[in-house]
Amino acid sequence: MLIEGDFVLLRVSPYKGIARFGVKEILTPRYIGPFQIIQRVGVVAYRLALPPELSHVYNMLHVSILCECKPDPEAIVQWYDVPIQYDTTYEEVLVQILNRKMKSLRRREIPLVKVLWQHHGVEETTRELEASMEEQYPHMFIS
Structure with missing residues (x-):
């Protein structure tokens, strides 16, 4: 269970129209962050402290696209390398x-x-x- 002050990673998915043997989105989802939880909103939503560069992404997010922050820095993709769209996808x-x-x-x-x-x-x-x-x-x- 996540609480205020915890750090989480935000899942972003590759957006491409490629189907490999009929399966879409063959690349694994990637995570960016870490971002701090400001407030728990309801049962399954959290408000995050996002940087100004991600101001176009709504800061209240569902728990399904969040992941508890892991200390392994190689598992995290820096968000400024990936141009993230409004729906937390990026063009591959x-x-x-x-x-x-x-x-x-x-x-x-x-x-x-x-x-x-x-x-x-x-x-x-x-x-x-x-x-x-x-x-x-x-x-x-x-x-």
């Missing part, structure tokens, strides 16, 4: 295609690409369908 952008791979199934082969995303490290790369990536980012496939 492809930075680089690292390699290509053919996934062999029983009767067919599927071309996949390993993708590096803008606000994620090398350890958080994902495998995406080459056709869908070429459709969304044609400039990355010119060569």
Whole structure:
């Protein structure tokens, strides 16, 4: 249970229209913060002390998008690196295609690409369908 004066992290989700094998939002949610709880409002809402740069985000938030602050500084993404929108999402952008791979199934082969995303490290790369990536980012496939 959270109380006034505790520090929490705010969950922000990547917003992109990419579906990998029919599953949206393949990258794990990221957290920014820590922010201090000013007041508990009702049973499941808290008012946070947000900095002026996040003034466009409403400061009364539901408990489902908050996480108790953990002391590991590497688990926290600094909010000024990520342009956060009103609904606490951010636009995910492809930075680089690292390699290509053919996934062999029983009767067919599927071309996949390993993708590096803008606000994620090398350890958080994902495998995406080459056709869908070429459709969304044609400039990355010119060569």
